[in-house]
Amino acid sequence: VYFYSAPENFNEEMLRGKRVIVTGASSGIGEQMAYHLARMGAHVLVTARTEAKLQKVVERCRELGAASARFVSGSMEDTAFAEEVVKEAENTWGGLDMLILNHIGHSYFNYFDGDVDHIRKLLETNFLSYVAMTVTALPMLKESEGNIVVVSSVAGKAPGPFAAPYSATKFALDGFFSSLRHEFIIENVNVSITLCILGYIDTGKLNATGARGLRRVAPSPKEECALEIIRSGALRQHELHYPPGIVNGMLLLRGLAPGFLDTLIRSNIVVENVQRAPPPHGTRVPPAGSPGSGR
Ligand SMILES: NC(=O)C1=CN([C@@H]2O[C@H](COP(=O)(O)OP(=O)(O)OC[C@H]3O[C@@H](n4cnc5c(N)ncnc54)[C@H](OP(=O)(O)O)[C@@H]3O)[C@@H](O)[C@H]2O)C=CC1
């Protein structure tokens, strides 16, 4: 709790005039981060696929007092697009202070369906595009001694069932960015990396199956979550745990009593409410109880 709590010396003036990219900013936590940054007087470049939503976000950012606001639309499934977004910042501002990597591609809250292609695409969107943007932005971030902020999940530290593809992409982020942070420290590269470990947030992300499948979990507010992410990035913290009580508790248990934590995670899920999806085309799952099915 001590190591991952934000020190109290955050000042919103720290963001005034800063040049910030926010990905996945057409809705949810990313949209709220754009509004906070605008209020603080930052220059914001937002990106996602849906142009109409981004246009509205940019308008609102201008009303809220952003130093400037613009968008680039496209899909992060394509790493060339990820690099293009960073180039846009370079061409417009001639530099960059903060890179907030937040977008995720669509996945499911259900039994793993055996679809390897889905995992490949999700890794492109949720992981490789983060790496590509970091590589392209690094010269500018070194120059400004800036910040990289990576939005992850408890599913990227302490996995639960029904989120295997998503969880895999979030673990990849921890492996890559926590290793890179070591290298920056060894080489005195003054670019901070903040990994944000979030619990369940009220962005309406869970579909009906997921909502019925989760027991007793109340989502935390996206506005507060967005502010905490910006705060911990500006303070150059290594990790943010939000909401702190739940996430710190889970991570502490993971170290001390991992089997107990796994039991707790499963007890929070109503397995009967999560329906087994039909297998993808070309695969054959033997019916439960048949020889070789193992069920
Ligand atoms: N909500 C929660 O409970 C939790 C969320 N998190 C993390 O927080 C972050 C934000 O999540 P949240 O705000 O809930 O999600 P949202 O679904 O509200 O936002 C996702 C954003 O990503 C964009 N996006 C989706 N697909 C693509 C794509 N292929 N290329 C580019 N952009 C894309 C969406 O816009 P568009 O569709 O227009 O492209 C949208 O702006 C994620 O990293 C997530 O893992 C972590 C733990 C819990």
Ligand SMILES: C[C@H](CCC(=O)O)[C@H]1CC[C@H]2[C@@H]3C(=O)C[C@@H]4C[C@H](O)CC[C@]4(C)[C@H]3CC[C@]12C
């Ligand atoms: C399945 C969701 C993505 C599907 C979509 O594209 O609509 C997941 C996105 C965020 C996940 C939640 C999260 O990261 C926090 C918890 C992690 C636990 O391991 C499982 C429950 C979560 C609330 C998890 C549920 C799936 C998502 C909503």
